[in-house]
Amino acid sequence: MSRRASRRPYVLDEQIGFILRQVVQRHVALFDGLMGGDLTPTQWAALSKLAEVGTCSQNQLGRLTAMDVATIKGVIDRLSARGLTKTSADPGDGRRLLVTLTPAGRERVDQAVSGAFQATEDTLAPLTAPERQTLKALLMKLR
Amino acid sequence: MSRRASRRPYVLDEQIGFILRQVVQRHVALFDGLMGGDLTPTQWAALSKLAEVGTCSQNQLGRLTAMDVATIKGVIDRLSARGLTKTSADPGDGRRLLVTLTPAGRERVDQAVSGAFQATEDTLAPLTAPERQTLKALLMKLR
DNA sequence: CCATAATCGTTTGTATGCATACGACCGGGC
DNA sequence: GCCCGGTCGTATGCATACAAACGATTATGG
Secondary structure, eight states, rough: OOOOOOSSSSOOOGGHHOOOOOOOHHHHHHHHTTTTSSSOOOHHHHHHHHHHOOHHHHHHHHHHTTOHHHHHHHHHHHHHHTSSSEEEEETTTTEEEEEEOHHHHHHHHHHHHHHHHHHHHHTTTSSSSSHHHHHHHHHHTTO | OOOOOOOOOGGGSSHHHHHHHHHHHHHHHHHHHHHHSOOOOOHHHHHHHHEEEEEEHHHHHHHHTOOOOHHHHHHHHHHOOOOOOOOETTTTEEEEEEEEOOOOHHHHHHHHHHHHHHHHHHHHHSSOOHHHHHHHHHHHOOO
């Protein structure tokens, strides 16, 4: 202990960042268990958003799914290698790479939706319905 | 629209996992900005926990900081390469690798604590004090 | 005392996730 | 027509993050 003690000790376990990391860890574990392990949360985000908005450019899809340009590229590369997505040049803009859900991709989305809902459900299982609403509202302010 | 419409459409932006990912992204960005960019949240977790509990084994430190064995090894390797931590064999247990904060490491911790507090503060800035308490309590249930 | 289970650390492979730099391409203004 | 700032995709490097497989060591049960 030094002459001038810190007013508050820094306790890692009380910091919001550390708590958040653990909550995300638990969620990802639940998610992986429910999706058969062949779709990561990130890959699912890309697939489901594609199903939601239809064909769009790679960068645009990245923005919609909160992914860096380098990250979305890796994700789409892997999804395309597995035949779930398909890319093509944008006829109207030589810079853009259009990303499309393949029939197999759409099938996988349809098949995975219930698991995705369940992942959300399981993650929030310790909370009551009002608590879930409160949590979501508070987190929305911190995005 | 198919004959049998889904009861609820899956909207990515409403899923707790997606919201959590964005909150973590914002927190990490704030953290990096405050710590001079030379300490990641994970590295800081290891350092601050070491300062909190003193020397301990690598795996133990991993558990205390919610890191995988492979992850904590990489973190300690990098911190040791920078002279902030030091490892040694446990005299009492040939399996264990003891991790210790070096004087330089302790100095870096002292110097970084205020920034770490500020990162928590900035992350929670959009919330009132009662809201922060509520959020923390709810997240704790989801660890 | 010894066979077996459990723990510890390492290594490899895969997948994010961000920063940076790069070249290609688009639009607007001149 | 042409430069120029902005956008798009690519490539590389670094740092998590976890699973699986492995060898070494320790603890435990009989």
